Amino acid sequence: MNNTILSITIALIFGIGTFLILRRDIIKIIIGLSLISHAVNMLIVSTGVFDGEKAPIITDGHHGSGSGIIFTDKLSEGILAPIVPSGVETPFVDPLVQALVLTAIVISLATTAFILILAYRIHEEYGTTDIRKLRRLRG
Amino acid sequence: MNIQEHLPILLVATPILMSALMIMLRSRPTFQKTLNIIVSASILLMSIILLLQVWNSGIQVYEVGEWGKYGIMLVADLLGSGMVVLSSGISLLALIYSLDYIEGKSLNTTYHSLFNLLVAGLNGTFLTGDIFNMFVFFEILLLSSCGLVVASENGGVTKISDKMEATFKYLILNIIGSMVMLIAIASLYATMGTLNMADLSVKIATLSDAGTMPWHIYFIALLFIIVFGNKAAIFPLHYWLPDVHPTAPSPISAMLSGVMIKVGAYGILRVYFLVFKDALFLLQPIIILLALITIAIGAIAAVGQKDVKRLLAYSSVSQIGYVFLGIGMGTAYALAASLVYLVNHAIAKSMLFLTSGGIIHHAGTRDMHQMGGMVKSAPLMSSMFLIGAMSIAGLPPLGGFIAKFVLFDAAMLGEYYLPVLIGFAFAVFTIFYMFRAWLLMFWGEARDSEKYGPYSSHGLSPMITVPIIILAAAVLILGVYSEPLIALSSEIANQLLDPQPYINAVLGGSVR
Secondary structure, three states, rough: HHHHHHHHHHHHHHHHHHHHHHOHHHHHHHHHHHHHHHHHHHHHHHHHOOOOOOOOOHHHOOOOOOOOOEEEEOHEEEOOOOOOOOOOOOOOOHHHHHHHHHHHHHHHHHHHHHHHHHHHHHHHHHHOOHHHHOOOOOO | HHHHHHHHHHHHHHHHHHHHHHHHHOOHHHHHHHHHHHHHHHHHHHHHHHHHHHHHHHHEEEOOOOOOOHHHHEEEEEEHHHHHHHHHHHHHHHHEEEEHEOOOOHHHHHHHHHHHHHHHHHHHHEEEEEHHHHHHHHHHHHHHHHHHHHHOOOOOOOOOHHHHHHHHHHHHHHHHHHHHHHHHHHHHHHHHHOOOOHHHHHHHHHHHHHHHOOOHHHHHHHHHHHHHHOOOOOOHOOOOHHHHHHHHHHHHHHHHHHOHHHHHHHHHHHHHOOHHHHHHHHHHHHHHHHHHHHHHHHHHHHHHOHHHHHHHHHHHHEEEEEEEHHHHOHHHHHHHHHHHHHHHHHHHHHHHHEEEEOOOHHHHOOEEOOOHHHHHHHHHHHHHHHHHHHHOOOOOOHHHHHHHHHHHHHHOOOOOOHHHHEEEEHHHHHHHHHHHHHHHHHHHOOOHHHHHHOOOOOOHHHHHHHHHHHHHHHHHHHHHHHHHHHHHHHHHHHHHHHHHHHHHHHOOOOOO
């Protein structure tokens, strides 16, 4: 049930973002872009949540029977997330997607900052933020 | 400590370190320039050593942090290190060129730093073995190139508002492309549980052999066409390129058209031939179709242009179509041919863009109808543009002829008769628009000096002419002595079609 609600939320945000990108105002386009990037970030996070809900901190007790192996990915036993303690029934969320989404958030912060400054300069230069009126590049 | 083991990470880390250092050195412009040239030259040297090392002793794998395939990996195979040599060679020459070409204020503050970030992004994209890192390096490339496009040049022929509008278009389209790439990566990770490309390849091959390939793998593969097609500007996604590449300063246009759009071709080669081998039967017709439309659209649009750099940009669109045609055919010979084409186009097109910078400097405008008779007042630029135009048009004895010959030969051997016919027809278009540009600019009568003002009598400095001459020499050498390049390309094509050594090199070392 939760997964369905999450999927619907992601789809809605993505749809609203797409709608905003197709508007004529530069600022609306930028808001649409950041909505889409949020939807994509939620998608990435949602791929890492299996059945587990604990934070992915592995203590000594979970290392399995003395083998010390942390990494198992045997394809014959089903596709596992890369970092799963051997002999443990994955009560953890996948830590890697959280690292990935952090990177993606930082990158989208940088691009949004850049594009907002660009929009400001375009407004200074052209005196408008309407896409239809900035058509100096032709041919 | 053996320095040669650490070459892959040095190629990425040195430019990033330097980009931070360059900002701090902005009060000492001369030192900054010298340092940046030394750094670029040493990156070129390192990349050549890396290529020789890969050629002699096989694929080099560098595990950052020694986490094996679960961490970040840099993998230097022949394709990656070859592309690094190409990009660092062109970037060294473009850097030397830009020292005199870019306006002093813009050069001292941010230019060097962003240029180094661009180099780091290129090297990282070519060397990474991890698909999420490829996304990160794409973003580095995107932001640094956006900053460079708005740098102002000495002549001041391009208005800043044009640059900003072009950058806005470029940025929006590429952010959407990056979002598509993230969606594809997230779906891939959710299915396969890994991001390492060699590991992905093994897992997808296992699933395919067992006949339990999830159906959405094919859709992920299709999403990657959007991502890399957007980077390479193939047909439905090409329309940002003719705005961005001409409005950038000439050395940056040379980098963008010479190397940046090849990143898309590299991505297709790497991701499809390594990860999605089993989906290739579905993708190849699509790539061939898009490539043919790209060739046609670029060539037709280039014929009517009056702006010299816009013509060259449309020509880039058309030429990248030929590279994708070779990739789409997918035999060993066709892949080698498309790599030969890629190298030749990279060198010839960056030389043409650098030359167009000299022409603009001389004429003070980008409009070809306002030029004319420049063969007398700018003989060097005229002969250099002629060499580049002949190479792009595919006339012997220059590099472009060999490239087109090998590509069409491969297509004939693979019995792709209709693509050959279309490609050949638009190769004739190429000859037409290239020589029309040359005639308009250099032949005929000198322009009306009352209406447009006289040509600049200011000569071009050696900083501007020497890189152009070096690249022209490279074009000539690739034309008359092309065996080493063809041998290297065939070897790369064999490696691409048989990724087992790559997989062994990446996964063999990781015992965890």
